[in-house]
Amino acid sequence: MRERAGEKHQFEPVSLFLLAQTRLCLKTLAPSVMSEPRVLRIGLPTGSLQEPTFALFAKAGFTISGASRSYKPSVDDPELVIRLLRAQEISRYVEHGFLDCGLTGLDWVFNNGSDVEVLAQMTFSKTSAQPTRWVIAVPEDSPIRSVKDLQGKVIATEAVELTKRYLAGHGVEAVVEFSWGATEVKVPDLVDAIVDVTETGSSLRANKLRILETILESSPQFIANKAAYRDPWKKAKLSNVVLLLQSAFAARDNVGLKMNLPEEKLSALLEALPSLRNPTVAHLAQKGWIAVETVIAEKVVREIIPRLKELGAEGIIEYPLNKLVH
Secondary structure (H helix, E strand, O other): OOOOOOOOOOHHHHHHHHHHHHHHHHHHHHHHHHOOOEEEEEEEEOOOHHHHHHHHHHHHHOOEOOOOOOOOEEOOOOOOOEEEEHHHHHHHHHHHOOOOOOEEEEEHHHOOOOEEEEEEEEOOOOOOOOOEEEEEEEEEEOOOOOHHHHOOOOOEOOOHHOOOOOHOOOOOOEEEEEEEOHHHOOOOOOOOEEEEEEEHHHHHHHHOOEEEEEEEEEEEEEEOHHHHOOOOHHHHHHHHHHHHHHHHHOOOOOOEEEEEHHHHHHHHHHHHOOHHHHOOOEEEEOOOOOEEEEEEEEEHHHHHHHHHHHHOOOOEEEEOOOOOOO
Protein backbone atom coordinates (compact mmCIF):
# COMPACT_ATOMS: atom_id res chain seq x y z
CA MET A 1 0.00 0.00 0.00
CA ARG A 2 1.44 3.34 -1.04
CA GLU A 3 1.86 6.08 1.51
CA ARG A 4 -0.27 9.17 0.83
CA ALA A 5 1.12 12.66 1.17
CA GLY A 6 1.10 13.84 4.73
CA GLU A 7 0.57 10.39 6.21
CA LYS A 8 3.05 8.70 8.47
CA HIS A 9 4.36 5.32 7.44
CA GLN A 10 2.91 2.52 9.57
CA PHE A 11 3.99 -1.13 9.80
CA GLU A 12 1.37 -3.79 9.69
CA PRO A 13 1.22 -6.10 12.74
CA VAL A 14 2.67 -9.04 10.78
CA SER A 15 5.65 -6.94 9.60
CA LEU A 16 6.39 -5.82 13.15
CA PHE A 17 6.30 -9.42 14.31
CA LEU A 18 8.73 -10.55 11.58
CA LEU A 19 11.09 -7.67 12.34
CA ALA A 20 11.15 -8.57 16.03
CA GLN A 21 11.83 -12.24 15.22
CA THR A 22 14.68 -11.29 12.87
CA ARG A 23 16.33 -9.13 15.54
CA LEU A 24 15.97 -11.95 18.05
CA CYS A 25 17.58 -14.46 15.67
CA LEU A 26 20.51 -12.13 14.99
CA LYS A 27 21.11 -11.69 18.72
CA THR A 28 20.98 -15.44 19.20
CA LEU A 29 23.31 -16.28 16.31
CA ALA A 30 25.96 -13.63 16.95
CA PRO A 31 27.45 -15.16 20.12
CA SER A 32 27.62 -18.64 18.56
CA VAL A 33 29.43 -17.32 15.49
CA MET A 34 31.87 -15.38 17.63
CA SER A 35 32.51 -18.35 19.90
CA GLU A 36 33.13 -20.87 17.11
CA PRO A 37 36.06 -23.00 18.34
CA ARG A 38 39.43 -22.55 16.66
CA VAL A 39 41.37 -25.60 15.53
CA LEU A 40 44.91 -26.51 14.61
CA ARG A 41 45.18 -28.76 11.54
CA ILE A 42 47.98 -31.31 11.92
CA GLY A 43 49.32 -33.64 9.23
CA LEU A 44 50.72 -36.95 10.47
CA PRO A 45 52.54 -39.54 8.34
CA THR A 46 51.14 -42.85 7.19
CA GLY A 47 53.36 -45.86 6.59
CA SER A 48 56.26 -46.92 8.78
CA LEU A 49 56.20 -43.72 10.88
CA GLN A 50 52.49 -43.89 11.72
CA GLU A 51 52.72 -46.32 14.64
CA PRO A 52 55.64 -44.63 16.46
CA THR A 53 54.05 -41.22 15.81
CA PHE A 54 50.75 -42.30 17.37
CA ALA A 55 52.63 -43.80 20.32
CA LEU A 56 54.48 -40.51 20.85
CA PHE A 57 51.24 -38.50 20.71
CA ALA A 58 49.62 -40.92 23.18
CA LYS A 59 52.51 -40.49 25.59
CA ALA A 60 52.18 -36.73 25.20
CA GLY A 61 48.51 -37.02 26.22
CA PHE A 62 46.72 -37.05 22.85
CA THR A 63 44.76 -40.22 22.03
CA ILE A 64 44.17 -40.70 18.30
CA SER A 65 41.53 -43.23 17.25
CA GLY A 66 39.90 -44.48 14.08
CA ALA A 67 43.08 -44.32 11.99
CA SER A 68 42.61 -47.89 10.71
CA ARG A 69 39.37 -46.89 8.98
CA SER A 70 39.93 -43.31 7.89
CA TYR A 71 42.52 -40.76 6.87
CA LYS A 72 40.64 -38.35 9.14
CA PRO A 73 41.01 -39.96 12.59
CA SER A 74 39.58 -38.43 15.73
CA VAL A 75 41.61 -37.05 18.62
CA ASP A 76 40.55 -36.32 22.19
CA ASP A 77 41.39 -32.61 21.90
CA PRO A 78 38.63 -30.53 20.25
CA GLU A 79 41.21 -27.93 19.22
CA LEU A 80 43.09 -30.39 17.01
CA VAL A 81 42.17 -31.81 13.59
CA ILE A 82 44.29 -34.73 12.38
CA ARG A 83 44.90 -35.65 8.75
CA LEU A 84 46.90 -38.72 7.72
CA LEU A 85 49.03 -38.23 4.61
CA ARG A 86 52.15 -39.63 3.01
CA ALA A 87 55.24 -38.15 4.67
CA GLN A 88 56.45 -37.14 1.20
CA GLU A 89 53.51 -34.72 0.81
CA ILE A 90 53.11 -33.17 4.25
CA SER A 91 55.64 -30.35 3.94
CA ARG A 92 54.01 -29.09 0.72
CA TYR A 93 50.55 -29.04 2.31
CA VAL A 94 51.96 -27.21 5.35
CA GLU A 95 53.76 -24.66 3.19
CA HIS A 96 50.63 -23.91 1.14
CA GLY A 97 48.35 -23.64 4.19
CA PHE A 98 46.13 -26.69 3.78
CA LEU A 99 47.70 -27.81 7.08
CA ASP A 100 48.85 -25.56 9.92
CA CYS A 101 51.59 -27.96 10.95
CA GLY A 102 52.78 -31.52 10.59
CA LEU A 103 55.32 -34.19 11.34
CA THR A 104 57.50 -35.33 8.47
CA GLY A 105 61.08 -36.16 7.65
CA LEU A 106 63.74 -33.54 7.07
CA ASP A 107 64.47 -35.36 3.81
CA TRP A 108 61.04 -34.55 2.36
CA VAL A 109 61.24 -30.93 3.49
CA PHE A 110 64.51 -30.68 1.55
CA ASN A 111 63.27 -32.69 -1.43
CA ASN A 112 60.17 -30.48 -1.78
CA GLY A 113 62.10 -27.29 -1.11
CA SER A 114 59.36 -26.31 1.36
CA ASP A 115 59.55 -22.92 3.07
CA VAL A 116 58.28 -23.80 6.57
CA GLU A 117 59.08 -23.19 10.22
CA VAL A 118 60.94 -26.10 11.83
CA LEU A 119 59.81 -26.19 15.48
CA ALA A 120 61.37 -29.42 16.74
CA GLN A 121 63.42 -32.43 15.73
CA MET A 122 62.64 -35.88 17.14
CA THR A 123 64.85 -38.76 16.11
CA PHE A 124 62.67 -41.85 16.01
CA SER A 125 61.71 -44.41 13.40
CA LYS A 126 60.09 -47.81 13.03
CA THR A 127 63.16 -49.83 13.97
CA SER A 128 65.63 -47.59 15.78
CA ALA A 129 66.32 -44.27 17.47
CA GLN A 130 68.91 -43.36 14.85
CA PRO A 131 68.49 -40.94 11.93
CA THR A 132 67.68 -42.49 8.59
CA ARG A 133 70.18 -42.00 5.78
CA TRP A 134 69.73 -41.33 2.09
CA VAL A 135 72.62 -43.05 0.38
CA ILE A 136 73.96 -43.65 -3.09
CA ALA A 137 74.29 -47.40 -3.63
CA VAL A 138 75.77 -49.44 -6.46
CA PRO A 139 76.28 -53.17 -7.07
CA GLU A 140 79.12 -54.69 -5.05
CA ASP A 141 81.16 -55.33 -8.22
CA SER A 142 80.43 -51.97 -9.86
CA PRO A 143 83.43 -49.97 -11.12
CA ILE A 144 81.77 -46.80 -9.72
CA ARG A 145 83.86 -45.67 -6.72
CA SER A 146 82.86 -42.05 -6.14
CA VAL A 147 80.11 -39.59 -6.95
CA LYS A 148 82.24 -38.26 -9.82
CA ASP A 149 81.95 -41.66 -11.52
CA LEU A 150 78.18 -41.12 -11.84
CA GLN A 151 78.71 -38.62 -14.66
CA GLY A 152 76.32 -39.59 -17.48
CA LYS A 153 74.88 -42.54 -15.53
CA VAL A 154 71.25 -43.42 -14.80
CA ILE A 155 70.08 -43.27 -11.17
CA ALA A 156 66.73 -44.39 -9.73
CA THR A 157 65.28 -42.83 -6.58
CA GLU A 158 62.12 -41.57 -4.93
CA ALA A 159 63.93 -38.41 -3.79
CA VAL A 160 64.53 -36.96 -7.25
CA GLU A 161 65.07 -33.30 -6.34
CA LEU A 162 67.27 -34.14 -3.36
CA THR A 163 69.46 -36.31 -5.61
CA LYS A 164 69.65 -33.73 -8.39
CA ARG A 165 70.77 -31.01 -5.98
CA TYR A 166 73.42 -33.28 -4.47
CA LEU A 167 74.81 -34.19 -7.88
CA ALA A 168 74.78 -30.55 -8.99
CA GLY A 169 76.73 -29.64 -5.88
CA HIS A 170 79.46 -32.04 -7.04
CA GLY A 171 79.35 -30.88 -10.67
CA VAL A 172 77.89 -34.18 -11.88
CA GLU A 173 75.25 -34.51 -14.59
CA ALA A 174 73.25 -37.74 -14.62
CA VAL A 175 69.81 -39.01 -15.53
CA VAL A 176 67.72 -39.20 -12.33
CA GLU A 177 64.56 -41.30 -12.68
CA PHE A 178 61.68 -41.46 -10.22
CA SER A 179 61.25 -44.89 -8.65
CA TRP A 180 57.86 -46.04 -7.38
CA GLY A 181 59.40 -48.62 -5.08
CA ALA A 182 61.51 -51.82 -4.99
CA THR A 183 64.40 -49.55 -5.98
CA GLU A 184 67.08 -52.06 -4.90
CA VAL A 185 66.17 -54.57 -7.63
CA LYS A 186 66.67 -52.08 -10.47
CA VAL A 187 70.46 -52.26 -10.44
CA PRO A 188 72.33 -53.20 -12.51
CA ASP A 189 69.79 -54.25 -15.17
CA LEU A 190 67.77 -51.01 -15.38
CA VAL A 191 69.97 -48.34 -13.79
CA ASP A 192 73.60 -47.82 -12.81
CA ALA A 193 72.96 -46.70 -9.24
CA ILE A 194 70.19 -45.91 -6.79
CA VAL A 195 69.60 -43.35 -4.07
CA ASP A 196 67.60 -44.97 -1.30
CA VAL A 197 66.80 -44.54 2.37
CA THR A 198 68.25 -46.89 4.97
CA GLU A 199 68.55 -47.18 8.73
CA THR A 200 70.90 -50.13 9.18
CA GLY A 201 71.98 -50.90 5.61
CA SER A 202 70.87 -54.52 5.98
CA SER A 203 68.41 -54.39 3.06
CA LEU A 204 71.07 -52.99 0.75
CA ARG A 205 73.57 -55.67 1.77
CA ALA A 206 70.94 -58.36 1.26
CA ASN A 207 70.56 -57.15 -2.31
CA LYS A 208 74.36 -57.18 -2.81
CA LEU A 209 74.65 -53.41 -2.95
CA ARG A 210 77.48 -51.23 -1.71
CA ILE A 211 76.97 -47.78 -0.17
CA LEU A 212 78.93 -45.21 -2.12
CA GLU A 213 78.12 -42.02 -0.21
CA THR A 214 75.58 -40.60 2.23
CA ILE A 215 73.58 -37.73 0.79
CA LEU A 216 71.58 -36.75 3.86
CA GLU A 217 70.80 -37.84 7.41
CA SER A 218 67.14 -37.32 8.22
CA SER A 219 64.87 -37.49 11.24
CA PRO A 220 61.25 -36.44 11.84
CA GLN A 221 60.66 -32.71 12.10
CA PHE A 222 57.64 -30.91 13.52
CA ILE A 223 57.04 -28.11 11.05
CA ALA A 224 54.54 -25.23 10.83
CA ASN A 225 53.09 -22.99 8.17
CA LYS A 226 54.71 -19.56 8.50
CA ALA A 227 51.44 -17.64 8.40
CA ALA A 228 49.88 -19.97 10.97
CA TYR A 229 52.91 -19.50 13.21
CA ARG A 230 52.33 -15.73 13.17
CA ASP A 231 48.76 -16.18 14.40
CA PRO A 232 48.85 -15.67 18.21
CA TRP A 233 46.33 -18.41 19.05
CA LYS A 234 47.86 -20.98 16.71
CA LYS A 235 51.39 -20.15 17.84
CA ALA A 236 50.40 -20.66 21.48
CA LYS A 237 48.67 -23.95 20.67
CA LEU A 238 51.65 -25.09 18.59
CA SER A 239 54.03 -24.27 21.44
CA ASN A 240 51.96 -26.35 23.86
CA VAL A 241 51.76 -29.34 21.51
CA VAL A 242 55.49 -29.23 20.74
CA LEU A 243 56.35 -28.94 24.45
CA LEU A 244 54.30 -32.04 25.27
CA LEU A 245 55.72 -34.01 22.33
CA GLN A 246 59.30 -33.07 23.21
CA SER A 247 58.78 -33.97 26.87
CA ALA A 248 57.28 -37.32 25.87
CA PHE A 249 60.21 -37.90 23.51
CA ALA A 250 62.76 -36.96 26.18
CA ALA A 251 61.16 -39.41 28.62
CA ARG A 252 61.24 -42.30 26.17
CA ASP A 253 64.67 -43.68 27.11
CA ASN A 254 64.64 -42.69 30.77
CA VAL A 255 63.15 -44.05 33.98
CA GLY A 256 62.72 -42.74 37.49
CA LEU A 257 64.53 -44.30 40.47
CA LYS A 258 63.57 -43.94 44.15
CA MET A 259 65.38 -45.45 47.11
CA ASN A 260 66.03 -45.06 50.82
CA LEU A 261 69.61 -44.70 52.05
CA PRO A 262 71.53 -44.12 55.28
CA GLU A 263 72.41 -40.43 55.24
CA GLU A 264 76.12 -41.01 55.82
CA LYS A 265 76.34 -43.06 52.59
CA LEU A 266 74.99 -40.36 50.26
CA SER A 267 78.43 -38.97 49.38
CA ALA A 268 79.74 -42.43 48.53
CA LEU A 269 76.70 -43.09 46.34
CA LEU A 270 77.08 -39.84 44.42
CA GLU A 271 80.81 -40.43 43.95
CA ALA A 272 80.35 -43.96 42.71
CA LEU A 273 77.40 -43.11 40.48
CA PRO A 274 78.01 -39.75 38.79
CA SER A 275 74.85 -40.23 36.71
CA LEU A 276 72.91 -39.71 39.95
CA ARG A 277 74.34 -36.24 40.58
CA ASN A 278 71.90 -33.60 41.75
CA PRO A 279 69.13 -36.01 42.80
CA THR A 280 66.19 -35.00 44.96
CA VAL A 281 67.06 -35.77 48.60
CA ALA A 282 64.56 -35.70 51.48
CA HIS A 283 64.88 -36.71 55.14
CA LEU A 284 62.73 -39.58 56.36
CA ALA A 285 60.86 -39.77 59.64
CA GLN A 286 63.47 -42.28 60.79
CA LYS A 287 66.48 -40.27 61.91
CA GLY A 288 69.66 -40.80 59.88
CA TRP A 289 67.84 -41.98 56.74
CA ILE A 290 67.09 -40.12 53.51
CA ALA A 291 65.01 -40.71 50.40
CA VAL A 292 66.79 -40.25 47.07
CA GLU A 293 64.95 -39.78 43.77
CA THR A 294 66.40 -39.22 40.30
CA VAL A 295 65.96 -39.79 36.57
CA ILE A 296 68.38 -42.04 34.72
CA ALA A 297 68.82 -43.69 31.32
CA GLU A 298 66.92 -46.97 31.23
CA LYS A 299 69.73 -48.82 29.46
CA VAL A 300 72.05 -48.48 32.48
CA VAL A 301 69.54 -49.38 35.19
CA ARG A 302 70.38 -53.09 35.15
CA GLU A 303 73.97 -52.22 36.03
CA ILE A 304 73.15 -49.51 38.57
CA ILE A 305 70.55 -51.24 40.73
CA PRO A 306 72.94 -53.98 42.01
CA ARG A 307 75.52 -51.26 42.74
CA LEU A 308 72.92 -49.22 44.65
CA LYS A 309 72.18 -52.24 46.78
CA GLU A 310 75.88 -52.69 47.54
CA LEU A 311 76.06 -49.06 48.68
CA GLY A 312 73.29 -49.59 51.23
CA ALA A 313 70.20 -48.47 49.35
CA GLU A 314 66.90 -50.08 50.30
CA GLY A 315 63.35 -49.99 48.90
CA ILE A 316 64.65 -49.32 45.39
CA ILE A 317 61.82 -48.55 42.97
CA GLU A 318 62.09 -48.13 39.20
CA TYR A 319 59.14 -46.50 37.40
CA PRO A 320 58.44 -45.42 33.82
CA LEU A 321 58.15 -41.80 32.74
CA ASN A 322 55.55 -40.32 30.43
CA LYS A 323 57.04 -36.84 30.13
CA LEU A 324 60.35 -35.20 31.00
CA VAL A 325 60.34 -31.41 30.74
CA HIS A 326 63.79 -29.85 30.74
